[in-house]
Amino acid sequence: MQHARWCALQAFDPTGTPESPKNSEVLFEMQDLSRHRRRVSILLLMPLILWLLAFSLVPMLYGAWLSLHHARLATLHRPSWVGFDNYLLILESSGFRYALRWSLGFALSSVAVEMLIGVSVATLYNRRFPAKGLAITLYMLPLMISPVLMGTMFRLLFHEAVGPVSYLLSGITGTTALLGMRFVFYTLVWANVVNRTPMVFLNAYSAMQGVNRDTLEAATVDGCSVWQRWRNVTLPSIFPILGITFAERLLQNFVIFEMVFALTGGGPGTFTQSVSIFVYRRAFERSDFGVANAASFLIALMLLIPALLLVRRMIRGVR
Amino acid sequence: MINMTKSTRRRIGAGLTALTVLIVILVFLIGIITNIRTSFMTPADISVSPPKWIFEPTMVNYLVAIATGGYNFGVYLYNSLVIALGSVAAALFITVPAAYSIVRYRGLGDFVLGTTLLVRLMPALSFAIPVYVVFSRFNLIDTHLAIILMHTLFISPTALLLLVGFVQELPKELEEAAIVDGATTPQLLFRILIPTIKPGIAAVAILGFILSWNEFIFAVVLSFRRVITAPVGTSFFITSYAVAWGPMAAAITMASIPTMIFIFVAQRTIIQGMTAGAVKG
CATH class of the missing domain: 1.10.3720.10 (MetI-like)
Structure with a gap:
């Protein structure tokens, strides 16, 4: 199956006539493959993305939120809004x-x-x-x-x-x-x-x-x-x-x-x-x-x- | 001067260069040399003025730092080791697949690479303070895990940059052949990619270890008593009454040895890792 897909990708000619039944079938296969490739690429990036979100983006945003609050050690669990x-x-x-x-x-x-x-x-x-x-x-x-x-x-x-x-x-x-x-x-x-x-x-x-x-x-x-x-x-x-x-x-x-x-x-x-x-x-x-x-x-x-x-x-x- | 042969002149030139280099090195290493010297001196020899240049070496400072002085520096070294190894493992886990995705699929990968590099340039304190507040709510302060989580983030930009370089050098034909043979993506990663970029993984391991071992801001903010690392622990030799110079010098020497060994055994790898990002540009 994978083999067939790969060959289809290799054989695919974008200049080919779209009405030819063989080519449209290949085109369909190709879209399928590229969707699959996108999914794999995102899946591979996932651990790093999650890490970046959890330990850099979220802290940054939380820090920005805290900066708009009065947050001393004693009031840290209930900071009060002070704007800018x-x-x-x-x-x-x-x-x-x-x-x-x-x-x-x-x-x-x-x-x-x-x-x-x-x-x-x-x-x-x-x-x-x-x-x-x-x-x-x-x-x-x-x-x-x-x-x-x-x-x-x-x-x-x-x-x-x-x-x-x-x-x-x-x-x-x-x-x-x-x-x-x-x-x-x-x-x-x-x-x-x-x-x-x-x-x-x-x-x-x-x-x-x-x-x-x-x-x-x-x-x-x-x-x-x-x-x-x-x-x-x-x-x-x-x-x-x-x-x-x-x-x-x-x-x-x-x-x-x-x-x-x-x-x-x-x-x-x-x-x-x-x-x-x-x-x-x-x-x-x-x-x-x-x-x-x-x-x-x-x-x-x-x-x-x-x-x-x-x-x-x-x-x-x-x- | 006139009848001097070309090769003699060249040899004299090389000798002069070596001499200049020696002076430069001595100027740059005077701190390290003095520190190592001090670590073998008795308190009396350290505080004498004018400074004593010749003295009788003693091991007592090392004993005080690790065992008898109540400083527990051995524990701090152990904490540093655990944290460095844990962070390297986690960083490899998140950056190896990401590097492969970035090189072979582009798209979202370019954005992720950019964001990761940006993390390296942002001040560590702007993450460390909010992270301290969040982690203290989850009772994570003073655990190895807390520091490992942040050190992983800290070393991943360098790791990613290095791995991207290694994956790029991989011939595409190798994977294509595997795909034609019906390999799935996990197989591709574990059977083809990881074995062929082993040198890259070793480079990341060494550089990541050095970065984590030497890191201070996250280590000091997220530790309290149990997970103090070696760089943080050296400050305990300084109190408001006195500085224990000898034991402190011994502690610094011990804390620097692991990273200094790496430069002697893996110089090329370290240079490659440290210049990644600038030199290819």
């Missing part, structure tokens, strides 16, 4: 606006340093040298470690009293308080850069491996300098990948949580409070789930359009 009050509260709160500005500044600084170092290191690696495989492995190590663990490590490294790096740098910085007001921003950016630059490196390095060798060789023969070759052959061909990497790193740095949480906890005070730390504190330190959800919903909305563009770009790459 939580949103007004958030938009008027200087803490949230400060967190937005801080996150934006942090994201831009981090992504700039990450791209610069990541692409430079990839360029450095993009040639023959001894023990290259091991060198790649070692450079990728920070990427394997949870940002929380990394942040906690850096807490030791930059500690005022026991941190060896604070001690070594005190000659330049004049203080060992690298987590104090004056240096904490740079310390955080650096910790994040160490943790996540290997991601940029990997993308850039993989892209460089795909650069056309013949073009590079032709450019060498034509007497182009190393810089000219990099600027005119390598860069244009890795540019699309760098674009995706930049966008993804920017979005992820904007909502950074773990590294800040582990290294400074948003401190001193609320000096390094990113938007995610702000939301987390509202929800789990002040148990104010209405306001926390309003804030996180606002952040998700802000990210939505760039995220959709990035997803479209990624899908075009996959196809």
Whole structure:
């Protein structure tokens, strides 16, 4: 039966005359088959669809609903409707606006340093040298470690009293308080850069491996300098990948949580409070789930359009 | 300089590159190196200033973290393991058939792929807070299941992206031959697809394990006492009175070892998985 169907599909000629009894029969078979195929395709997608619905769409909608309510821990089972009050509260709160500005500044600084170092290191690696495989492995190590663990490590490294790096740098910085007001921003950016630059490196390095060798060789023969070759052959061909990497790193740095949480906890005070730390504190330190959800919903909305563009770009790459 | 042969010059160039690479690596790994060093130091050696560069190694911090100190870090490692394995299994269960559907049938699949990728880019907290409220109503907080459910969601975008790549490379003729022979869809999945994309499944397993093992936001929000994972548990070494630097360093070292081993044994797979999505674009 299946065999016959398959052959019918193969034999089906859409240009054939529709009144021919044989062809219409085949057409019927074909419709039947395509309906069957659609059903199978949806059935195969079902587990993932259900998971997405249950654990991302429903929570998102429920969060949006909660954001329109007064929902403290005590009243969580019976939240009272407050309309857009939580949103007004958030938009008027200087803490949230400060967190937005801080996150934006942090994201831009981090992504700039990450791209610069990541692409430079990839360029450095993009040639023959001894023990290259091991060198790649070692450079990728920070990427394997949870940002929380990394942040906690850096807490030791930059500690005022026991941190060896604070001690070594005190000659330049004049203080060992690298987590104090004056240096904490740079310390955080650096910790994040160490943790996540290997991601940029990997993308850039993989892209460089795909650069056309013949073009590079032709450019060498034509007497182009190393810089000219990099600027005119390598860069244009890795540019699309760098674009995706930049966008993804920017979005992820904007909502950074773990590294800040582990290294400074948003401190001193609320000096390094990113938007995610702000939301987390509202929800789990002040148990104010209405306001926390309003804030996180606002952040998700802000990210939505760039995220959709990035997803479209990624899908075009996959196809 | 002038009578230097081309090969000598090339060798010197490679040597200089290797030296620069070494410096870069040292700068990036200073945190990890310091942490491992500290994990073998006594409290007296840690808090001495200026820092001691040479010291006598001790295992006491590891003992304190796991057994004698009352920190129970072994339990946290066990929780991380259970959650990572459970999440990987569940993620494979939902993404393998989906990847096949996306590559071979298109239509709805494209939309599902897009939505899944979008989940990866949205801030985790915007799911975690409502999920916390819902799960606490169902009494799911502080269970392995709660964290596994969310970690499965967390690793499925990467898993799906990787598997789609692997299914795409599969020759269509293989399935066509099977269909002609009268294979049903489940047979097609279990007899043809899964055996041929085994490397892809291994890649998803490794990357999923790393992602789940290192995940913090869902793990901290959904745990309370019994299912605390290793990344969450390291914060217990910090109290308002003091920081137990030595045991904490030992705990971080233990919590990083599983994922660090993977990069040494499966580097290619991990690179492939981490760059999926960007590099093919």
